[in-house]
Amino acid sequence: MEFRGKQRRRPVLNITPLIDVLFLLLIFFLVSSTFVEQPNIKLDLPRAAHADVSKVESLAVSINETGQLYFRDRPVARRELPAILHEALGEQKDRSLVIKADRNVPHGAVVKVLDIAKGAGFRRIVLPTSPEETKGEKEDE
16 A cells, blocks of 8 residues: 655745845935035046045045145145144044045145145045046046
8 A cells, every 4th residue: 555645845935025125125225325425626536456445534635637735625725734734633533634636646746745634643544546447448548
């Protein structure tokens, strides 16, 4: 005599509710996220293939192609920069500064601003870059 065992049903996993929840979470994060606006100073940042992603701080010094300095989107003279940075240092908890320089700015001008920032008391100085172009794009060297 041969007994038939109960056939086991394979469990069916319905992933539709999971997909719905993921879409709702995606929409929530897109709506609730904040976007950081970059200043309206026209800069062509140097390109780097191996750059680290870093959080952009509120204190930034920009140097445009002509060598004009900007602090918080306002033009400043080089002789005024040490006093402005020293005053702004009191607002910073982590003593960090972002120096954004156009790729065509001479190296010496960037070093001078770095020296001024170090002299004002900043200990963490970030020099941002833009991602390197792919082979299909036009390269400026």
